[in-house]
Amino acid sequence: MKNIKKFTGILLALTLAFGVTGCGSSQNNNTTKKATQTETTSTENKELKKVIIGTTGLDGSLTENAAIAQKEKFFEEELEKVGYYPEYQAFAQAGPAINEAFSSGAIDFAAYGDLPAITAKSNGIDIEVIATTSSDMAYSLVVNDNLDISSIADLKGKKIVVGFGNSTYKFLSDILEKNGLTINDVKIVNSATDGPTMLPANQADAFVTAESPALLYQANGIGKVFDTSDVASELSSLFVLAGRTEFIKENPEVAQAFIKALQRAYEFAQENPGKVYEDLATDSFPAEFQQQVYTDTTFAEFNPAIDDTTLKKAESTVSFLKENNIITNDVNVDKFFNTAVYDEAVQK
Incomplete structure (x- = not known):
């Protein structure tokens, strides 16, 4: 040894990076400031409003398909078209801290696990899932x-x-x-x-x-x-893009811009697998390790669409949380996962 x-x-x-992935309560000083969309920045003389995205990366970096959209500037490009720019806010305590931030209105969107997102919904935090950033988190x-x-x-x-x-x-x-x-x-x-x-x-x-x-x-x-590869996909979980319901209703074009960026990232991955490994690489997990994880270069797990398999995995998570008394209030997966935003985004 x-x-x-x-x-x-x-x-x-x-x-x-991986110590806290579940649900529960924790304190995080990133949740103390309430987000507002009144702050603006100037890009080539065009005033842009800010939209805040919670991340689990310590440096504000995203993971999975969202990491590609972030690294390739797809989020910036799509959001600018509708008058916004992204601000990435890191939460070292991951899911629990992100849920706190949603509750206080400190963030507008977050890319994180389906388990803490479902826990937030069960606890009365008014968010909804509009896309997946990975349908196969192993x-x-x-x-x-x-x-x-x-x-x-x-x-x-x-x-x-x-x-x-x-x-x-x-x-x-x-x-x-x-x-x-x-x-x-x-x-x-x-x-x-x-x-x-x-x-x-x-x-x-x-x-x-x-x-x-x-x-x-x-x-x-x-x-x-x-080796658990025989059941790896079956037992994998979801990473999702969730947003505050109120913000999504008031700013549907912003939610659609996020989805368009994720869709571009998915298509980019299929066309540029070598670049994907570089985009996903971190100091702790270099590109060669990413290549061992993502061996299927169709990158099917990066498809942001919410399908039947997605919903079944989410329902399994809800059942698990209820059976283990981690949540008490039920979550209607069909309503929590809002497919209408995706459908509207990809039709434009």
């Missing part, structure tokens, strides 16, 4: 190098690190169920961040994380990725 200290910088970056199980297992069923009685109530917890619950087990058949260590340090210290048998960091952990000797 490699010296853990060697990876401190990588682990810190990964912890910050997760991986990283197991201790010393653990000899040949199937998921062999995890019975093992100690697994995962954050309760977030998307990784749902993935673990689903994959155990697919293999005849339940969450009660394993020993859960409730943490979204401690897996990469507990595993090499032999304090845990496995942890769950997103696919990209899983590959990086494996490359750096933290553990080995257990």
Whole structure:
């Protein structure tokens, strides 16, 4: 086993980037200022109004298809056509902090997971989903190098690190169920961040994380990725573009501009796969890792359209949240996912 200290910088970056992906409450100073659309900037003598987008990237960067639209300036170009410019606001605490910002009116849109978005809706925050930025967000199980297992069923009685109530917890619950087990058949260590340090210290048998960091952990000797490719797409989750319902109703052209940018990014990805890996790359996850994750160069998961598969995944998430008492109020997926905005955008 490699010296853990060697990876401190990588682990810190990964912890910050992926530590909080679920739902719950947290404080974030980015939510203190209420957004207004009265602020303007001048671009070639044209006054543009500001629209604020919440991001999970620490530097204001977006992920998945939205990252391509951001890097290629598709958001800027489409929004300028309707008199707006984007301001990206980063939330280190991801979903919970973004929900706070929506609640206070500090942001207008956000690209983040369907699980926290559904939680927000259940809690009475008036937002709606207008597109997907990824319909196939995959997760991986990283197991201790010393653990000899040949199937998921062999995890019975093992100690697994995962954050309760977030998307990784749902993935673990689903994959155990697919293999005849339940969450009660394993020993859960409730943490979204401690897996990469507990595993090499032999304090845990496995942890769950997103696919990209899983590959990086494996490359750096933290553990080995257990192959779940047979059910990866089936058990993947959604990343969505959500917006405040009031803002969307008052500014439909802005919502449509976002969708047009995402549609352009999807088409760009199909035509320029090499450039896509560069656009998705970060300091922690370089292009070569992105290429391992996105092996299908049709990039079907980047299609922003909301289809039957999208809705079924969202309904599965609603059921999971209710069954685990994470939400109490039901969410009508057919109403929450507003397909009319997309339809109007692509027809123009």
